[in-house]
Amino acid sequence: MGGYLRPGAVQDALEALDRRGLTIVSGGTDFYPARVGQPLDDDILDISGLAELRGITETDSHHVIGAITTWTDVIRASLPPYFDGLKLAAREVGGLQIQNAGTVCGNICNASPAADGVPPLLALDARVELSSRNGVRSLPLTEFIIGNRKTARRPDELVTGLTIPKPANPAMSGFLKLGARRYLVISIVMVAGVLERAPDGTVAAARLAVGSCSEVARRMLGLERVLAGRPIGPELGSAAMEEHVELLAPIDDVRGTAEYRQEAALTLVRRLLRALGSAP
Amino acid sequence: MRSEPVPPSRFGLGQSVRRVEDQRFLTGHGRFVDDFQFAGQVHAQVLRSPHAHAEIRGIDVTAATELSGVVAVLTGDELAADGIAVIPPGATAQNRDGSDMFVPPRPALAQGRVRHVGEPVAVVVAESIEIARDATELIEVDYETLPAVTDTGSAMDPGAPQLYEGAPRNQCLDWEKGDRAATEAAFAAAAHVSSLELVNSRVVVNPVEPRACIGLWDADGGSFTLYNSGQAAHNVARTLATAVFQLPMERLRVISPDVGGGFGTKNFIYPEQVLVLWAARRLGRPVRWTAQRTEGFLSDTQGRDHVMRAELALDGDGRFLALRIVTTANIGAYVSTFGAMIPTNPVAVVLGGTYDIPAVHYHVREVLTNTVPVDAYRGAGRPEAAYAIERLVDLAAAELGLDPVALRRRNFIRPKAMPYKTAMGSVLDCGEFARVLDRALGQADAAGFAARRAESERRGRLRGLGVASYFEATLGPPNERSAVRFEEDGTVTILVGTMSNGQGHETTYAQILHQRLGLPFEAIRFVQGDTGAIPSGFGHGGSRSMQIGGNALLLAADLIEEKAKRIAAHHFEAQEADIELASGACRVVGTDLAVDLMDLAKIARDPSRLPEGMAPGLDAAGDYAREATTFPNGAHIAEVEIEPETGVVHLRAYHVVDDFGTVLNPMITMGQVHGGVAQGIGQALMEHTVYEGETGQLLSGSFMDYCVPRADDMPTLEVAFEAVPTKTNALGVKGCGEAGCIGALPAVINAVVDALKPLGIRHIDMPATPERVWRAIRAATSGD
Numbered sequence A: 001m002g003g004y005l006r007p008g009a010v011q012d013a014l015e016a017l018d019r020r021g022l023t024i025v026s027g028g029t030d031f032y033p034a035r036v037g038q039p040l041d042d043d044i045l046d047i048s049g050l051a052e053l054r055g056i057t058e059t060d061s062h063h064v065i066g067a068i069t070t071w072t073d074v075i076r077a078s079l080p081p082y083f084d085g086l087k088l089a090a091r092e093v094g095g096l097q098i099q100n101a102g103t104v105c106g107n108i109c110n111a112s113p114a115a116d117g118v119p120p121l122l123a124l125d126a127r128v129e130l131s132s133r134n135g136v137r138s139l140p141l142t143e144f145i146i147g148n149r150k151t152a153r154r155p156d157e158l159v160t161g162l163t164i165p166k167p168a169n170p171a172m173s174g175f176l177k178l179g180a181r182r183y184l185v186i187s188i189v190m191v192a193g194v195l196e197r198a199p200d201g202t203v204a205a206a207r208l209a210v211g212s213c214s215e216v217a218r219r220m221l222g223l224e225r226v227l228a229g230r231p232i233g234p235e236l237g238s239a240a241m242e243e244h245v246e247l248l249a250p251i252d253d254v255r256g257t258a259e260y261r262q263e264a265a266l267t268l269v270r271r272l273l274r275a276l277g278s279a280p
Numbered sequence B: 001m002r003s004e005p006v007p008p009s010r011f012g013l014g015q016s017v018r019r020v021e022d023q024r025f026l027t028g029h030g031r032f033v034d035d036f037q038f039a040g041q042v043h044a045q046v047l048r049s050p051h052a053h054a055e056i057r058g059i060d061v062t063a064a065t066e067l068s069g070v071v072a073v074l075t076g077d078e079l080a081a082d083g084i085a086v087i088p089p090g091a092t093a094q095n096r097d098g099s100d101m102f103v104p105p106r107p108a109l110a111q112g113r114v115r116h117v118g119e120p121v122a123v124v125v126a127e128s129i130e131i132a133r134d135a136t137e138l139i140e141v142d143y144e145t146l147p148a149v150t151d152t153g154s155a156m157d158p159g160a161p162q163l164y165e166g167a168p169r170n171q172c173l174d175w176e177k178g179d180r181a182a183t184e185a186a187f188a189a190a191a192h193v194s195s196l197e198l199v200n201s202r203v204v205v206n207p208v209e210p211r212a213c214i215g216l217w218d219a220d221g222g223s224f225t226l227y228n229s230g231q232a233a234h235n236v237a238r239t240l241a242t243a244v245f246q247l248p249m250e251r252l253r254v255i256s257p258d259v260g261g262g263f264g265t266k267n268f269i270y271p272e273q274v275l276v277l278w279a280a281r282r283l284g285r286p287v288r289w290t291a292q293r294t295e296g297f298l299s300d301t302q303g304r305d306h307v308m309r310a311e312l313a314l315d316g317d318g319r320f321l322a323l324r325i326v327t328t329a330n331i332g333a334y335v336s337t338f339g340a341m342i343p344t345n346p347v348a349v350v351l352g353g354t355y356d357i358p359a360v361h362y363h364v365r366e367v368l369t370n371t372v373p374v375d376a377y378r379g380a381g382r383p384e385a386a387y388a389i390e391r392l393v394d395l396a397a398a399e400l401g402l403d404p405v406a407l408r409r410r411n412f413i414r415p416k417a418m419p420y421k422t423a424m425g426s427v428l429d430c431g432e433f434a435r436v437l438d439r440a441l442g443q444a445d446a447a448g449f450a451a452r453r454a455e456s457e458r459r460g461r462l463r464g465l466g467v468a469s470y471f472e473a474t475l476g477p478p479n480e481r482s483a484v485r486f487e488e489d490g491t492v493t494i495l496v497g498t499m500s501n502g503q504g505h506e507t508t509y510a511q512i513l514h515q516r517l518g519l520p521f522e523a524i525r526f527v528q529g530d531t532g533a534i535p536s537g538f539g540h541g542g543s544r545s546m547q548i549g550g551n552a553l554l555l556a557a558d559l560i561e562e563k564a565k566r567i568a569a570h571h572f573e574a575q576e577a578d579i580e581l582a583s584g585a586c587r588v589v590g591t592d593l594a595v596d597l598m599d600l601a602k603i604a605r606d607p608s609r610l611p612e613g614m615a616p617g618l619d620a621a622g623d624y625a626r627e628a629t630t631f632p633n634g635a636h637i638a639e640v641e642i643e644p645e646t647g648v649v650h651l652r653a654y655h656v657v658d659d660f661g662t663v664l665n666p667m668i669t670m671g672q673v674h675g676g677v678a679q680g681i682g683q684a685l686m687e688h689t690v691y692e693g694e695t696g697q698l699l700s701g702s703f704m705d706y707c708v709p710r711a712d713d714m715p716t717l718e719v720a721f722e723a724v725p726t727k728t729n730a731l732g733v734k735g736c737g738e739a740g741c742i743g744a745l746p747a748v749i750n751a752v753v754d755a756l757k758p759l760g761i762r763h764i765d766m767p768a769t770p771e772r773v774w775r776a777i778r779a780a781t782s783g784d
């Protein structure tokens, strides 16, 4: 058994990280299941005591999701409608017990291709705040997750939070997931989107992301461009074309073949756009 | 004396008495094998083969043995040196040519070769389970991997890897039943033949409580005790004692305490049982083992895995003339306890279902493959039979443009034809299949389906209604002894040889005794699953417990009544004929002289108060032997809605009407149906056992990939009983434990195919996962 540290202040955590390599554990819901049957000899930095990093705060221009904010915290928080997609994703992470323990930041730091939190956070244009003894830097989520279970975090850094810009226009959001069943199983495809409404009833901006269909969840930039300026209505669904999901590179596994995932992604994108377009 | 009408008892038969065992289970007071602790105990961990097929060239246990806290590391060599015999099958069958089937030897630890991923290769015994696990990692096994075969349909292909020299083309049994010539002739003369290739998919059973066992050795008495999470204490004791350890059965006691689900898979003899006993004897210490969930996936017997070619011959009027089935059954790498038997008679006995079919022929070839052994799983053979005929009937209706319900009605065995002997030789005493189906159709509002379908279409969804008329036979060993013991403390103990592992027997047996003798329900206790306390028993399986054990209890009650009346007559100095038994007391008719049965039990212990020559005690045991097989049956109706773009199937409604004969406890029976239907829905739509072709690895080896249904995957189940009591046993029961699982497979798939029929799709194999459905739709709509 390795060392075990559970600081109560962020500064202490950062100093500890600066001294030596430590394995960060937050809710532990990704960490422990991955270690079943293996000796637990890592030196652990348990960040669950960093109370200052829990919860969602708001500034004039941003919302900030603290590092140890759980999925249940997200579900219970009172947030504008463009967070609905993230809340829907939160409800589908594992079951209640997992949502009570697992954190949003843990989900993105774990960087699984099937992480439910990543597509909605991509659609929210989230940035990741990384702190170390030497200061703070901020990366767009697209640059933070760089591969299957790979992130741009340096060993001396702690993810202290996620910042989410407030959209310039009224915005709504959604999330759809396809799996062998809704809960407690890894998804085959998930889709998240945020739609900003211009005063004239057209799409001011659209951000869409698809997860589980590539090493890292992908933004649908081509489709987003096509959507901009279109009138908001259910027919937005038909704007999505096969060419828009071609950038995905799903894999074949027991849960689904690449071919099926690609097709299902398109169907889910269309459904999401239709639903967002029809929303009042 | 005024005779008062007896009010229906709260605890009598037909009442939904709450399960008495649930208080214990729900408050954490149940005692399962893993809850038993013994002084000096040590922990066993099994090292399992990572390869599906490999030669073992050597095993180096040095490092493992040297780890501090390790007590023993044992391999197949020590097993052989100690003369521990192989695990024999409990039942085998004969080939068509009269020769015996091929049964490969199955040692508890692999000797020379491994044949499936998960096969035990060595066992480590240590002071803690953590040490035992660490030590297994230190064992070095030198494997030379061999090509593996896992697929049922191609296991007999000429180029397929061979598991055993004694089983050319991997076939270990070639079995048939029925009149081949008559069947061929009927097919030749048929106006229409419907034929289908079907897969009855392999399932991982997954009881909530994992398998577990503890071995104890009493050196002074030279005897073993095995705590086993099991369903058949006596059979396990008999086989382990007499065949594996070569001891008289009395020297091996098996205790199965509370058991958290079995579904068949805990009936069998497993290597781990041998290992804990053997290690306990070698070490002189109690040895315990509890499976982890992953081990369950890799070593609990799995279910089904039949590939069938099924054909139905019809005349010009849509009457069934003949049924022909050729099956390849994958029984895994070894012949498990009943693994070779299940695909034979248990299928044949109900083949043809509820229909009047003059000629039936069934041919099954069993193959050995590099997969976990397959054995009885809820329904065991009968779901395979029901699925085949019910899919064929729907297919025939579609091909002939007939209404599937009308086609069923036309061919049902009529009540007037009873007793009816099927082409497979089963004799039905009763059954009203049309009545049961009609009630289900009413309950499901089948008449309103067209409107619901139109409404779904408007939303771009495909809607389907699936009907299945299922037909079961209660099986399992035909004998049982149930005993009643009056205790000094004023309680009464029922002792049975059957084995509840979640079915609520503590409650239903007590209801029977309470109803029959009027004994106070709260005073009744229950003992099962202990070969030391119960002289004989045949355990759980085949939906047999109430039919066999329940009727045995009635016989015991008859003996008690008879004796009680004699003692009461002696006590009151009255004529025996003037004594009546009512509300738990013996009374002299027309007087207020009465003595409670509980008091009579006390009197009966005192020889001076008994009639001349009567043996003391009111205890009795009833021996019952099945007089006739019973045939539970019923109708399942599933309604589904399919998203054509993704292939997702939504179960919108599910209706069941069962004829279980007399229902002893409707609530418990309902629970059995719910559980069975859930497992059937799981197999039909979600549970997908995937072995990787070349490596033979089980890819769906955890709950992350193997999808068992949860409450939120289930529609509301509407279940009703339409009882046609059988006269072949005094309780009038037909059995209910497996039925849900039998009806659900065809009902769900018929519904899915009904929804897809407008696209020209005639069949889809289980599990009908979104991707499979999507593929079927795509293939049908793209015209390839």
Ligand SMILES: Cc1cc2nc3c(=O)[nH]c(=O)nc-3n(C[C@H](O)[C@H](O)[C@H](O)COP(=O)(O)OP(=O)(O)OC[C@H]3O[C@@H](n4cnc5c(N)ncnc54)[C@H](O)[C@@H]3O)c2cc1C
Binding pocket: A023, A024, A025, A026, A027, A028, A029, A030, A031, A032, A033, A047, A067, A092, A093, A094, A095, A098, A101, A102, A103, A104, A105, A106, A107, A108, A109, A110, A114, A115, A116, A117, A153, A157, A158, A159, A160, A183, A184, A185
């Ligand atoms: C039964 C079960 C079901 C699940 N179902 C789902 C599901 O449906 N969808 C889904 O997306 N996930 C699911 N998960 C995975 C998991 O619950 C989530 O990913 C969760 O959000 C992880 O958060 P955590 O706080 O528990 O992370 P942890 O396990 O504590 O950490 C995960 C990883 O991130 C690192 N890390 C955590 N916090 C930080 C930080 N602040 N700075 C730097 N590194 C950090 C850790 O070092 C570790 O590598 C499931 C897990 C289980 C056990």
